[in-house]
Amino acid sequence: MKFLNFTTLLVLATLSGPTFAQQRRQALPEIPAPRELKEVSSDFAEGTITRLSDQDVALFLPWAQNAQSVLTKAIRDAETMTVQNQVRHLTNIMKSVVRNSAQKNYQLFMRFALNRTLLLVQELTAQSDWNVPGTVENVLDLQVRGINLALEFYESDLAYQRRVARGQSTVALEYARFGAAFGKAMLSSIQNVTDASAQYRLLYKTLEMINWDFSRDTQAIDFADTIVEIFNTLNTLEEQPGNDDYQSVLAIRRLTVLLGPVRTVERIILMSNEESRRQIEEQERNDRMRSALTNGIGVIVENTFFIINGASQAELYSRCIAQVPGGSIDEIAFATGGKSLRVMTNSSYYWNKEQVCQNVLTAQTFQAHDRPLTVYGSVEERSFTFSGTSITALMYQCSQFYTTRVQGLSIDQMTIGVYNNPPVPHTNSSYYWNSMTATCGTIFTRALSQGL
Amino acid sequence: MKSLVIMFAILCAGQTQASIEVGTYEGIDNNRGAFELHVRDIPERRGSFIGLLVNARETKVRAYLIDGFSASRYGFLSMRLTGNYNLGVSSTVPALGLTVSGDSMVLTPNDDRNDMGFASSITFKKASRQTVKWVPLIAGNYSGRDLVVSALDAESESTVSSKVTGLTGDYVLRETRNDMYVLLNSELTPTGVKLSKDATRFVLFLAGTRWNPARMLVVDSATGTTLGIKNR
Numbered sequence: 119m120k121f122l123n124f125t126t127l128l129v130l131a132t133l134s135g136p137t138f139a140q141q142r143r144q145a146l147p148e149i150p151a152p153r154e155l156k157e158v159s160s161d162f163a164e165g166t167i168t169r170l171s172d173q174d175v176a177l178f179l180p181w182a183q184n185a186q187s188v189l190t191k192a193i194r195d196a197e198t199m200t201v202q203n204q205v206r207h208l209t210n211i212m213k214s215v216v217r218n219s220a221q222k223n224y225q226l227f228m229r230f231a232l233n234r235t236l237l238l239v240q241e242l243t244a245q246s247d248w249n250v251p252g253t254v255e256n257v258l259d260l261q262v263r264g265i266n267l268a269l270e271f272y273e274s275d276l277a278y279q280r281r282v283a284r285g286q287s288t289v290a291l292e293y294a295r296f297g298a299a300f301g302k303a304m305l306s307s308i309q310n311v312t313d314a315s316a317q318y319r320l321l322y323k324t325l326e327m328i329n330w331d332f333s334r335d336t337q338a339i340d341f342a343d344t345i346v347e348i349f350n351t352l353n354t355l356e357e358q359p360g361n362d363d364y365q366s367v368l369a370i371r372r373l374t375v376l377l378g379p380v381r382t383v384e385r386i387i388l389m390s391n392e393e394s395r396r397q398i399e400e401q402e403r404n405d406r407m408r409s410a411l412t413n414g415i416g417v418i419v420e421n422t423f424f425i426i427n428g429a430s431q432a433e434l435y436s437r438c439i440a441q442v443p444g445g446s447i448d449e450i451a452f453a454t455g456g457k458s459l460r461v462m463t464n465s466s467y468y469w470n471k472e473q474v475c476q477n478v479l480t481a482q483t484f485q486a487h488d489r490p491l492t493v494y495g496s497v498e499e500r501s502f503t504f505s506g507t508s509i510t511a512l513m514y515q516c517s518q519f520y521t522t523r524v525q526g527l528s529i530d531q532m533t534i535g536v537y538n539n540p541p542v543p544h545t546n547s548s549y550y551w552n553s554m555t556a557t558c559g560t561i562f563t564r565a566l567s568q569g570l
Numbered sequence: 571m572k573s574l575v576i577m578f579a580i581l582c583a584g585q586t587q588a589s590i591e592v593g594t595y596e597g598i599d600n601n602r603g604a605f606e607l608h609v610r611d612i613p614e615r616r617g618s619f620i621g622l623l624v625n626a627r628e629t630k631v632r633a634y635l636i637d638g639f640s641a642s643r644y645g646f647l648s649m650r651l652t653g654n655y656n657l658g659v660s661s662t663v664p665a666l667g668l669t670v671s672g673d674s675m676v677l678t679p680n681d682d683r684n685d686m687g688f689a690s691s692i693t694f695k696k697a698s699r700q701t702v703k704w705v706p707l708i709a710g711n712y713s714g715r716d717l718v719v720s721a722l723d724a725e726s727e728s729t730v731s732s733k734v735t736g737l738t739g740d741y742v743l744r745e746t747r748n749d750m751y752v753l754l755n756s757e758l759t760p761t762g763v764k765l766s767k768d769a770t771r772f773v774l775f776l777a778g779t780r781w782n783p784a785r786m787l788v789v790d791s792a793t794g795t796t797l798g799i800k801n802r
Contacts, residue, residue, distance in 0.1 A: 312614060
């Protein structure tokens with residue numbers, strides 16, 4: 119099926135899942151190719167040949183391998199040049215690599231990335247003043263991102279061409295995957311541009327290019343909403359910026375609204391691939407953990423550590439109740455903000471779960487601390503270093519240290535240091551610090567008194 | 571008719587303009603903390619500004635791209651170092667919103683994810699506006715002679731040689747926005763001097779007064795925490 123030319127596609131029911139939703143399937147308009155990429159006479163024409171003969175592959179492979187090594191070397195060589203010279207050097211290299219492949223006219227994402235970056239650089243330099251501080255840096259950023267993207271797609275181009283050469287007629291180019299990656303790289307770079315005309319033009323061209331990619335992908339119907347939304351927005355705007363900067367800024371905001379849907383497409387594409395889906399899920403787990411360590415309340419109840427996070431007191435309370443372990447509780451330690459800790463012991467009776475959580479939720483303020491907090495030292499000669507932006511993060515590390523290194527020891531000797539200050543010895547001559555609460559609570563209470 | 575026109579002209583002249591103007595403003599937040607807002611225009615983005623929000627002790631500085639959202643409302647987009655020497659916008663969602671009305675301007679948090687360190691609203695009196703104190707690079711000696719800043723060269727770069735705690739070594743300042751300088755580590759390699767592309771700090775200069783010398787503020791891009799070094 120040729121997605122570039124289809125005019126209508128079936129309207130199907132909305133599909134949704136717990137982690138991401140495919141978009142509503144709807145009729146797609148014909149998305150035209152950006153003029154600069156389509157016209158054969160254009161310096162930026164992308165070509166139309168998607169299949170290579172054995173002979174072509176024999177020519178393609180050396181080009182791709184050469185391009186990869188030339189680009190990698192260009193980035194390395196540029197490191198010791200002045201910024202202006204870096205830009206000139208990378209422009210020359212990119213042009214030379216693209217020129218060497220031009221007559222072959224094959225559709226290769228590696229070449230797309232370089233070609234389109236050169237187009238954006240041309241637009242940026244045409245619209246903005248080279249002498250304004252920041253313009254050269256904007257160009258360099260686009261170039262470096264473009265080259266990195268070209269290198270990223272080197273392997274997939276090779277794999278694709280090999281499969282085509284083996285006669286696999288069902289091989290489809292993953293236009294949307296490339297478009298989403300190109301959009302991600304370039305749109306965040308375009309945010310750096312302050313020149314209103316240049317920023318508008320770059321956003322417009324980039325969205326136009328990636329929408330064309332989305333529309334000709336075999337999965338296009340899965341992100342029909344985004345394609346239609348981008349198409350409609352671009353249709354209501356002029357290709358070129360006007361003279362009124364304020365109006366350009368208003369239009370820029372209309373275009374930046376589209377970044378959300380573009381990210382959704384990227385997610386749909388990535389989630390459809392098993393390996394990238396696993397990576398995303400792992401990343402999201404890590405992000406949740408990092409956020410919890412920064413913004414959550416770290417709690418130690420006897421020998422159990424947990425973090426509670428929530429948008430309201432009620433939510434925090436219910437999550438706290440769910441995590442407090444059973445048993446006799448007369449010791450708790452908890453973070454009370456970015457850099458504060460409270461240790462509570464009850465010498466009269468045991469707390470129930472509700473009382474523990476009421477104590478924990480009293481007077482909480484959640485905020486990360488500005489600079490990393492660092493506590494180091496030793497417990498019974500087992501050394502530790504805890505570092506993070508909140509007491510919660512440090513408590514988590516302490517809980518791991520306690521469980522794996524010192525639980526079960528009779529602890530009455532510690533040394534505790536903060537930042538680069540020398541460690542201070544601490545001895546308990548009355549009793550043992552024989553729980554996680556007592557050990558970690560003592561470490562942080564004393565660290566705070568030592569200037570943490 | 572003539573008198574009506576004159577009256578209208580007088581009324582218009584008497585009205586306070588409901589837009590932000592270039593200058594330095596003094597403000598106070600809900601906890602009675604004092605702040606300064608330095609506003610500079612952007613010639614290539616007329617109607618927009620770059621703003622610096624600085625607390626009274628100059629220990630915290632945040633930079634923003636200020637775009638107009640309506641005649642009297644502005645969005646403050648956080649600016650950070652984003653790689654390849656760029657000092658750009660890190661999110662398309664404004665971190666703060668500024669409403670101009672009458673003789674005051676009120677800055678309020680806009681984004682729930684605002685980690686700017688200025689959580690409460692800050693009111694600036696328009697009458698406090700004065701010549702902008704945020705100035706171009708001031709070459710010379712700082713902190714006695716512990717830190718020396720050279721004049722900008724043709725590449726818009728200056729060298730910094732420093733023995734100041736927290737900023738020891740040789741650096742290069744590169745102007746990547748008008749009067750905003752990225753602080754780059756310079757490393758000697760077999761093929762030449764390599765400037766780090768992933769800077770974490772940028773530098774600003776504030777004009778001195780009769781009682782207070784000019785200052786060089788070294789700002790941590792991620793946290794806004796600042797090292798202030800005096801020009802004397």
